[in-house]
Amino acid sequence: MKRHLISAGDLTRADALLILDTAEELASLADRPIKKLPTLRGRTVVNLFFEDSTRTRISFEAAAKRLSADVINFSAKGSSVAKGESLKDTALTLEAMGADAVVIRHGASGAPHRLAGWVQGSVVNAGDGTHEHPTQALLDAFTIRRRLKRGSTRGAGLDGIRVTIVGDVLHSRVARSNVLLLSTLGAQVTLAGPPTLLPLAVENWPCAVSYDLDSELPKSDVVMMLRVQQERMTAAYFPSVREYSRRYGLDAARMGRLPDHAIVMHPGPMNRGVEIAADVADSARSTIVEQVANGVTTRMAVLYLLLGGTEFPAVAQ
Amino acid sequence: MSQASSSVAGRDGLAVLDAEEIRRALTRIAHEILERTHGGDDVILLGIPTRGVPLARRLAARIGEFEGLEVPCGSLDVTMHRDDLRLRPARALGRTDLPVGGVDGKTIVLVDDVLYSGRTVRAALDALTDLGRPRTVQLAVLVDRGHRELPIRADYVGKNLPTSQREVVCVLLSEVDGRDEVMIGEGGRKP
Numbered sequence: 001m002k003r004h005l006i007s008a009g010d011l012t013r014a015d016a017l018l019i020l021d022t023a024e025e026l027a028s029l030a031d032r033p034i035k036k037l038p039t040l041r042g043r044t045v046v047n048l049f050f051e052d053s054t055r056t057r058i059s060f061e062a063a064a065k066r067l068s069a070d071v072i073n074f075s076a077k078g079s080s081v082a083k084g085e086s087l088k089d090t091a092l093t094l095e096a097m098g099a100d101a102v103v104i105r106h107g108a109s110g111a112p113h114r115l116a117g118w119v120q121g122s123v124v125n126a127g128d129g130t131h132e133h134p135t136q137a138l139l140d141a142f143t144i145r146r147r148l149k150r151g152s153t154r155g156a157g158l159d160g161i162r163v164t165i166v167g168d169v170l171h172s173r174v175a176r177s178n179v180l181l182l183s184t185l186g187a188q189v190t191l192a193g194p195p196t197l198l199p200l201a202v203e204n205w206p207c208a209v210s211y212d213l214d215s216e217l218p219k220s221d222v223v224m225m226l227r228v229q230q231e232r233m234t235a236a237y238f239p240s241v242r243e244y245s246r247r248y249g250l251d252a253a254r255m256g257r258l259p260d261h262a263i264v265m266h267p268g269p270m271n272r273g274v275e276i277a278a279d280v281a282d283s284a285r286s287t288i289v290e291q292v293a294n295g296v297t298t299r300m301a302v303l304y305l306l307l308g309g310t311e312f313p314a315v316a317q
Numbered sequence: 318m319s320q321a322s323s324s325v326a327g328r329d330g331l332a333v334l335d336a337e338e339i340r341r342a343l344t345r346i347a348h349e350i351l352e353r354t355h356g357g358d359d360v361i362l363l364g365i366p367t368r369g370v371p372l373a374r375r376l377a378a379r380i381g382e383f384e385g386l387e388v389p390c391g392s393l394d395v396t397m398h399r400d401d402l403r404l405r406p407a408r409a410l411g412r413t414d415l416p417v418g419g420v421d422g423k424t425i426v427l428v429d430d431v432l433y434s435g436r437t438v439r440a441a442l443d444a445l446t447d448l449g450r451p452r453t454v455q456l457a458v459l460v461d462r463g464h465r466e467l468p469i470r471a472d473y474v475g476k477n478l479p480t481s482q483r484e485v486v487c488v489l490l491s492e493v494d495g496r497d498e499v500m501i502g503e504g505g506r507k508p
Contacts, residue, residue: 025394025412025413026410028413032448033447033449034447037398038397038398039397039398306407308397308402309403309405309407310405
């Protein structure tokens with residue numbers, strides 16, 4: 001494992017499997033009377049959130065607390081950032097407080113990478129702009145493996161599993177991280193969406209591209225619906241929400257075209273009725289709530305593997 | 318200290334227990350467990366990964382043969398509770414598998430291959446506390462090599478093996494290593 005987790009592309013297959021296997025062992029903690037381990041006692045994890053978030057922040061906080069780390073939550077609202085403090089000065093403040101790990105979400109792509117150059121501790125990317133969200137990809141891979149690989153999953157990749165990622169790929173950090181990680185783990189990934197919502201140079205990504213969702217559904221083991229990120233849209237990418245929903249939204253009729261074992265995923269938050277119909281989101285095939293629970297476990301595995309062992313010698317970096 | 322003392326470091330070491338002797342030692346321990354626990358009611362055998370787990374299974378099988386009693390058997394990973402985590406890079410976790418019904422009110426017999434500093438057992442006691450409240454906890458080891466660093470002793474010992482701290486004790490079990498043998502090697506190097 002590297003010292004930071006900035007991009008899902010930095011993870012080798014062995015790294016990714018180590019994280020998933022560790023998460024698998026940690027999952028049993030949820031059934032125990034005491035859901036806490038002493039492993040990171042005395043370590044400090046700072047949650048540095050410049051963008052709004054519900055599940056990622058809570059998930060990281062729960063993960064750090066279950067490993068007995070001290071957690072400092074920082075959100076840009078109500079902090080000195082509102083007075084114009086720069087990322088670097090904020091980082092130096094955290095450094096002075098002795099943060100062992102900084103979990104950062106930022107609206108600018110590349111912010112975690114910059115931060116990694118300024119702080120001694122490990123940096124975990126919790127979403128940067130439209131770039132990456134590696135822990136989401138890890139928890140998605142974990143969910144897919146648990147649902148689709150029966151029996152002992154330890155050490156198993158996702159070889160041969162066909163994943164279709166649908167919708168607003170252009171603005172989605174989840175999609176990029178998932179394409180990188182799932183292809184590392186051996187899955188066949190297809191992106192499906194309107195041409196206007198697929199990024200430039202998508203042909204260089206390790207995945208296939210399709211503009212026709214209906215033809216992809218019967219050959220998918222996993223359908224991952226992406227949120228239409230209206231807050232990031234500066235132009236008209238599709239004529240109307242209703243048209244988008246009709247061509248790329250997952251409703252009960254479309255779900256019926258999936259193979260019987262297939263699962264429906266969504267990273268949340270959902271726009272019910274836009275990219276996913278309410279009855280699909282609440283169906284037995286949907287793993288949306290499971291993904292949240294798996295998020296805590298996976299993030300515990302990441303924090304344990306980054307912070308649980310020897311401290312990295314400061315000079316080596 | 319299974320990690321520090323039982324790896325396959327000293328292949329050219331001196332054999333101290335062969336397969337037959339290991340079998341006899343486990344048979345004796347199984348009898349002792351039955352005797353000390355008055356017939357083995359409410360006993361759970363918990364192996365500490367890696368090699369404690371097959372040892373616990375073997376003991377459970379012996380007890381089954383002797384008394385026709387099905388003794389629940391599981392594994393207890395202690396990695397997250399170790400006190401030497403920060404001395405080495407983060408390591409992969411072993412499996413914790415508890416028998417249905419949990420550990421509350423039960424007699425737990427922890428099973429490990431080598432008892433050395435006692436730190437692994439200390440970690441196991443902590444891990445166990447988080448899982449419930451057993452009535453008693455006992456310890457069975459195949460080899461006790463001395464050099465305790467904590468006030469911990471074993472209730473059942475396969476063989477007491479006087480060693481120097483420079484030596485490496487190496488337990489091989491057929492489930493993990495393909496054959497049964499305990500060896501002692503001139504170490505100096507700890508894996």
